[in-house]
Amino acid sequence: MELTKLTYRLSTSPQIRPDEVAEIAAAGFRSIVCNRPDGEEQGQPTANQIGAAARRAGLSFAHIPAVSGSITDQDGRAMSRALDELPGPVLAYCRSGARSKKLAEMAGALAPQSADSGSYDIVIVGGGSAGIATAASILKRNSRLSLAIIEPSEVHYYQPGWTMVGADIFNLESTRRAEAQLIPQGATWIKASASGFAPDENKVLLCDGGSVSYRVLIACPGIKLDWDAIPGLRDTLGRNGVTSNYSYEFAAYTCRLVKELKGGRALFTQPVMPIKCAGAPQKAMYLSCSIWERAGVLKGIDVQFHTAGAALFGVPVYVPALMEYVERYGAHLNLESRLVSIDGPAKVATFEQKRGDELTQVEERFDMIHVVPPQTAPDFVRSSPLAAPSGFVEVDEATLRHPRYPNVFALGDACSASNAKTAAAARKQAPVVAVNALAALAGREPVADYDGYGSCPLTVEKGKIVLAEFGYGGKPLPSFPTWLIDGTRPSRLSWLLKDTILPPVYWHGMLKGREWMVKPHLIDR
Incomplete structure (x- = not known):
């Protein structure tokens, strides 16, 4: 054509x-x-x-x-x-x-x-889970306004499913859909990449030199996976036993490595925070160990978890249950141990470890290694007037509105709020931003607030999950009564939620603007 x-x-x-x-x-x-x-x-x-x-x-x-x-x-x-x-x-x-x-x-x-590609009531930068969900929620409330989504990718991914792909539970193809099928009715898809923000002019700048004007901007372009921050990593990904569930391309390779490993050393890494889904690095370890345990080969595998953090998980109430599995699987926990380079052909990973006030470098041989790359705000966000000192889009943690530009909102992985960067957080944030953006269009102050809710279903073995749900400051925010699901203990019902219920909720609920269990909390003025 x-x-x-x-x-x-x-x-x-x-x-x-x-x-x-x-x-x-x-x-x-x-x-x-x-x-x-x-x-x-x-x-x-x-x-x-x-x-x-x-x-x-x-x-x-x-x-x-x-x-x-x-x-x-x-x-x-x-x-x-x-x-x-x-x-x-x-x-x-x-x-x-x-x-x-x-x-x-x-x-x-x-x-x-032409050079200016048009003007819209609302422009959303990012067509991932946060952008699509917010657009759908807005258009369900007001289908007459003009709304554009700036997104260059033709494929949309259900990224929470990649951990399950790595454990041979989900089919890889089930985690992807055509972006065109998900753009809400009434939204205009601008298939382009944003290159910057000009908030004083109410414009989004595009990589092709054009721009898009807005009355209200919603920024949710996601997070940058910095594969190049670890020397040697990019050159060896997908071979030499080096894999990552943080990529659609390599999740299936994780599954293959785990199934083939009958003995040797398996390393799992977690970089400095923030990262998307802080529990995913250890989920990969637990599910791999569960496979090896069922196959009867776990005792012959030296499992090590290296995290740059000072604790296994940032919310203390969930740590005891997780430590039971670390001990059950015989995994060696290395705190404050950061992957700094990797030699794939030699199968050697180098870690910088903090021991007291000293930093030392330690080389570890491996037969397989699951790597989680360091993560930052996208380059065009970090260099923009909207950036907080962290590099992410600066927002008020409750209203998700920018503190200096009242017609700018942000959510998802790209915003500076201190919540966990998970799909569950974006699902809770989207309706809040939707009603607050509509209020801004009408010249009013924000009407809803966000409590920092995020959820991390920690897959500790095949068939059981520790369902971590928490808000700002690590405050537990369970969705279910403890007699049904005690999130601090492994549960089969939580596994059913992750395995069977959440994928259709994502595709047919969240991305369609159906706000099941996440109706926006209105501010009591």
Whole structure:
């Protein structure tokens, strides 16, 4: 297909075939407009055939036929109505694409988008879990406002599932969906990368030199996994026994390594905080040990957990149950031990360890090593006027509003709040930001607050989980009564929650704006 991008919302092409529609959907388009009358030439697919293929692919479709050389003002008005009503991005086609471009010009669709790609009531930077959930919550409350999501990726991942993939519990493909299928109805997807913020001008800057204007900005571009911060790591990932569940690409390799290891040394690492899902590094260890225990080979494997932190887990009430599993599996716990380099071919990892006031470097041989990379705010966030000293987007911890720019909010892994960076935290934050952003549009102060809630289902063995739920300051915030689930003890019911209930809640609840158990808490003024 020959696609011509006219704006971030509209592209044109020559005649398309029904078997190309799935590819069009995968490229991020959400609607197709046919500007060609049926029967112009022999063998031409009809509008009904293209429309049926579009519906099968989950796309909207409109037929706005215009006769070549005889385009009328009525055609232009019909095109304008279609482009106003259809979810973007939109692909319009005719025989060559020329009629579609002419109709777009008549509809006024090209005027607002050149160096400045348009203006919206709300612009969301980031189409991950936080961005999609917030957009869906906003549009459920007000479907008439204009909202754009800036996100370059065509694929959306359920990242909490990768730990389960590494333990041969989830299928890898089940953790991914096409981004186009998740953009909420009524939102415009700007498939581009943000390069910076100009909050004094109410603009988001784009990598291609363009910009997007907003009345309210919501920043949730995620966190940067800094694979290059550990010398030698990137060159050996996915081979030489070096793996990480923090990547879609390598989670299945974790599973293979664990299944193949019958003896030797297995290392698991955790870098300096903050990181996304602080429990995930040790989850990888527990699930691996559970597999080895069931296979009867655990006693022949030297398991070591190296964490840069001074404690196994940051919320003390959950540590006793976790230590029982560390002891059960015979794992050697190395506190204040930070991975600083790795030699994959030699199978040697170097750690910097703090012992009292002294720092020493220790080399550890391995047969397999699960590495969690250091993590920081994205570069364009760290260098922006929105950044806190930590580099993340500065926010008030309760309202998630920026302290200096009252029309800017942030949530998810990119915000500076001291909560745990988990999908559960984003799920709780999204409705709060949604109602506060709508209040800002109306010129009002924030109306809801966030208590720091985050959840970390610590998979201590296959079939049991320690369900850590806590808020700011490590305060336990259990969702269930202790007679049903005692989060400080391993539970089979918690495993059911993680294994069976949470994935559909994510795909069909959180990302659809369904606020089950996370209705925003309103501020009592």
